[in-house]
Amino acid sequence: MATIDEQVEVLMSGAAYGDPETFESMKKELRERLIECEKEGRPLRVYCGYDPRTSDLHLGHTITMRKLRQFQDFGHDVTFLVGTFTSLIGDPSDKDSARDQLTMKKVEDNAQTYAEQAFKILDKDKTRVRRNDEWLSPLDFADIIRLASNFTVQQFLVRENFAKRIDEGKAIYLHEFFYALMQAYDAVAQEADVQVGGQDQLFNILVAGRKLQTGLGQKPQIAVIMGESLPGTDGEIKMSKSLGNHIPLLSEPWDMFGKVMSLPDKTMGIYHKLILGWLTPQVEELEAKIASGEVHPNETKMNLAREIVSIFYSPEDAKESQERWDEVFRGGSGIPDDIPEEMLSEEEEIRDVLVRLKMVGSRGEAKRLIQQAGVRLNDEKVDQIQAKITPDDLPAVLQVGKRKFVRLVKAD
DSSP: OOOHHHHHHHHTTTBOOSSHHHHHHHHHHHHHHHHHHHHHTOOOEEEEEEOOSSSOOBGGGHHHHHHHHHHHHTTOEEEEEEOTTGGGTOOOTTOSSOOOOOOHHHHHHHHTTHHHHHTTTSOGGGEEEEETHHHHTTOOHHHHHHHHTTOOHHHHHTSHHHHHHHHTTOOOOHHHHHHHHHHHHHHHHHTOSEEEEOGGGHIIIIIIIHHHHHHTTOOOOEEEEBSOOOBOTTSSSBOOTTTTOOOBTTSOHHHHHHHHHTSOGGGHHHHHHHTSOOOHHHHHHHHHHHHHTSSOHHHHHHHHHHHHHHHHSOHHHHHHHHHHHHHHHSSSSSSOTTOOEEEEOSOEEHHHHHHHTTSSSOHHHHHHHHHTTOEEETTEEOOOTTOEEOGGGOSEEEEETTTEEEEEEEOO
8 A cells, every 4th residue: 555655746747837936835735635535534535627629539648647557556546537518619728819609419329439449548347437517517607607706807818828818819708708607617616635737727726726625614625737648649749539630539540559659759758758757867878879870760650659559549459550551551552451342422522421430529520621731632732722523433542641542333
């Protein structure tokens, strides 16, 4: 059984708040709360929320999941919270404009597989899964006024992204203030001891959540804010579903393998650290070997891709994925032999075909890929957004990016 000091060191590892004073304060509070809970004979109540704005979680989300798993391994009560109500608005924390509002049906559709995806990291038998419409949906207008009275407008306007919009003359909509209020109420409803989140959640967790809990007579939660974010496949910007630079947990194994292989060489260190859990000395040694030429970046990337696919699928899937990658990129026509076959019965826009076959998540994503020369038909670039395909054009091979293929044939 780990001591309280041992738990604190592990659970606070990787956390950052922008200043050392806040780190030390949270570390001290965590130790004190662990002592209190031990005396009360109960575990910490810990959670992290995930908004189903789209249907898939991605590798970036697993950073907070791994932190939740550490709490689980120490015997604490962990909740995987699906933001079924907060998703209707969407978190404005790192956005320079208001998000589109979703319908409840769209949110419900997106949320269907969230828990199962999370169980690739979390212990299913030790994970409590909840949805925040459970307590947010019943609130009436009087409740909202009561909750909002705990905050000032100034507290929200000093947020970096809101301040930036004011300076640029961009709109800030009133409903965007409600997101932090709703997330704060998540902590109240669960009587949370700890909330885990990324850097973009610093205000929502450390300020709004703690303030509302205190205002309503609860002890404020400890904020465990992860200090580093996983860069997306572009190697520059934080992995994001909305930016399309993510590696979904629902990727086919070979597609996940290929996306890892497409990462820039400079991301190898942080991927080994955040996804594989390497310690700083190990990462520094790897980066030094790459820099000196002792280890080739592609060899490192290949090993990383195999390990990641093994984690989320199996070693067998990793082996098959590498064989497929070798077939496509190390020889042959570039088109795998075993691509799926789908029928086309009438004329369709290529965008609609891509959505129907789930090669993209939306018509908007299809449009963006066409504009970026990421869609090919029979190895010819599709350059018209409204390009169509008819049964007379078949058979034909439709390709998205470097790894998604489908052979279209005429319907019987």
